[in-house]
C-alpha cells in the first residue's frame with residue numbers, strides 16, 4: 001500500500017541500481033586484500049630480538065628521552081623496532097632521504113604496524129622487514145592497527161625526521177652491498 | 180488514502196495504524212510492548228551508566244561509588260556501549276519482527292510460542308549483562324563492535340540475548356509476508372542478515388584457537404559478526420525511512436521494486452561473511468580487511484539510493500513539510516545526520532581522530548530513524564502515542580542537531596591536527612581551531628544528550644503506564 005507513489009520509480013533507476021550492485025559484487029575477487037604488499041618475514045626468539053633492540057639503543061642513543069623512552073638515531077640500514085603493550089620501542093630519529101629497513105616485531109601479543117599505506121600484522125615470534133624512506137617534510141606516525149587491550153588507542157609512535165648529516169654514508173653502502 | 184499529513188495528530192487514523200491495529204492480537208501486543216520496553220529501557224540503562232562514568236571521573240563523587248572507581252570506569256564504559264549500541268538495536272529488531280509478523284500472519288502466526296520465549300530470553304540476557312557489570316566482574320575489553328567484560332556470564336548474557344532476538348526473527352521467516360510490503364519484507368531481509376551475523380559469531384567462537392590472548396580473542400570473535408550487524412542496522416533504518424516517508428507524505432522515497440532490490444542487495448552482500456572464516460585465517464590480516472571491504476562495497480550504495488529518493492521526495496513536497504510530525508522529523512534528521520556521517524566515512528584512516536565523527540554520525544542517523552519509528556508507529560499502534568507538539572519537535576531537533584554539531588566538531592578537530600605531536604609554527608592556529616571544535620563537540624554532545632533523555636522519558640513513560648492511553 002505504501003508504493004502507490006514514490007519519489008524514485010520506473011525501470012531506469014531500477015536497472016542502474018541493479019547494474020551497480022552487480023558491478024560491486026563481481027568486483028569481489030579484486031578487492032584490495034588480494035593485492036596488499038607482502039613484506040619479508042623471519043622467525044625470531046623474543047630474547048634475541050630484544051637483545052638486538054637493546055644493542056641499537058646502547059650504540060645509537062641520542063641521550064634524549066620521550067615519554068620515558070630513549071630517542072635513538074641509528075645509521076641507515078637495518079633498524080630494530082619492537083612492539084609491546086602499549087608502545088613501540090624505542091623512539092626513532094631518522095634522516096630524511098636515507099633508506100632504512102625497519103625490522104618490526106611484537107614481543108607479547110598480536111599488534112598491528114600501520115604507517116602511511118603500510119599495514120602489517122605483528123604476530124609474536126616473527127619479525128617483518130619494512131622498507132622505510134622518510135622525506136624531509138614527513139612526520140610519520142606509527143599506529144597499532146590491531147586491538148591489543150586497554151590502551152590500544154594510545155599505542156602510537158612519532159618518528160622524528162631530521163636533515164641528513166653531511167658525513168659520507170658508509171652504512172647505507174654497506175647495507176646495500178649486503179643485500 | 181494515505182494523505183493525512185499527520186496521522187498522529189488525533190486518533191491513529193492512517194491506513195498504516197489501522198492495519199496494524201487489526202492484526203495485533205493481545206499476545207503479539209504484549210510482545211511488541213516487551214521488546215519496545217527492552218529497546219528504550221536499554222537506552223535508559225546506557226544513560227544511567229553514562230552518569231556513573233562521569234561520577235567515577237569526578238573527585239569526591241567517585242568516593243560515593245560502591246566500586247573501586249579506577250577499574251569501574253572501564254567496566255561501566257563497556258556496558259554503556261553494549262546497551263546503547265547493541266541491546267537497543269537488537270531489541271528494536273525484535274520489536275520490528277513482532278510488528279511484521281502481526282501483519283504477515285494476520286495475527287495468527289505459526290510457531291507462536293517462539294515470540295514470548297524469545298522475549299524472556301532477551302530480557303534475561305540483558306539482566307545478566309547488568310548483573311555482571313554491577314558486580315564489577317571480569318576485565319573490561321574495549322574491542323570493536325561488541326566490547327565485553329571478560330567473564331563467562333557476560334558472554335552468556337550476550338549469547339542468550341542474541342538467541343532471544345533470533346526467535347521472533349525465525350518466527351517471522353516461518354510466516355513469510357508479502358514481498359512488496361515495506362515492513363514485512365524489509366524486516367525479514369534484516370532478520371536473515373541478523374541470523375548470518377549470529378552464524379559468524381558461532382563460527383568465530385569455534386575457530387579461535389584456545390590460548391589466544393584475550394584482546395585478540397574478543398576482537399576477532401566480534402569482528403565479522405559485528406560488521407554484519409551493521410547491515411542489519413542500516414537495513415532497519417532504510418525500512419524506517421521508507422515507512423516514515425509514507426506516514427509523513429503519503430509517498431515513499433523509492434518504489435516497491437527498487438526497495439526490494441536494495442534490501443535483497445544487503446542480504447546478498449552478507450552471505451560471503453561466514454565463508455570468509457574458512458578462506459582467511461581468523462587471526463590474520465586478510466580476515467580483517469575482508470569484512471571492512473564487505474562494509475565498503477555492500478553498505479554504500481543501498482542507503483545512498485534511498486537518501487537520493489528522500490531528497491527528491493522532500494523537494495517535491497517543499498513548502499508543505501509537516502514540522503510537527505514525528506515521522507517527518509525522524510526521517511529528515513536521520514537522513515541528514517546519516518548522510519553527513521557517510522561523507523565523513525570516505526576520509527577514514529586506520530585510527531584517525533576523524534574516525535569517531537563518522538561512527539557517531541552514522542549511529543546517530545540510525546538512532547533517529549529508530550526513534551522516529553518508535554514514536555510514529557510502535558507507540559501509536561500500542562495505543563500509547565506521544566502527544567505531538569513542541570516537546571516531540573524539541574526532542575528530535577535537539578538529538579539530531581546535537582549529533583550533527585558533535586560530529587562536525589570532531590571531524591574538524593581531526594582534520595586540523597592528525598599526526599601532529601610536536602608543536603610547530605602552526606601551533607597558535609592549531610589551538611584556535613581546536614578550541615572551536617572542542618566547543619562544538621561539547622555543546623553538540625550536551626544538546627544530543629538532552630534530546631536522548633527527552634526521548635527515553637516520553638517513550639518509557641508511555642510504555643510503562645499500566646493502561647494503554649494515548650497522549
Ligand SMILES: [Cu+2]
Pocket residue numbers: 084085086110111112144145146147148152155
Ligand atoms: Cu597494539
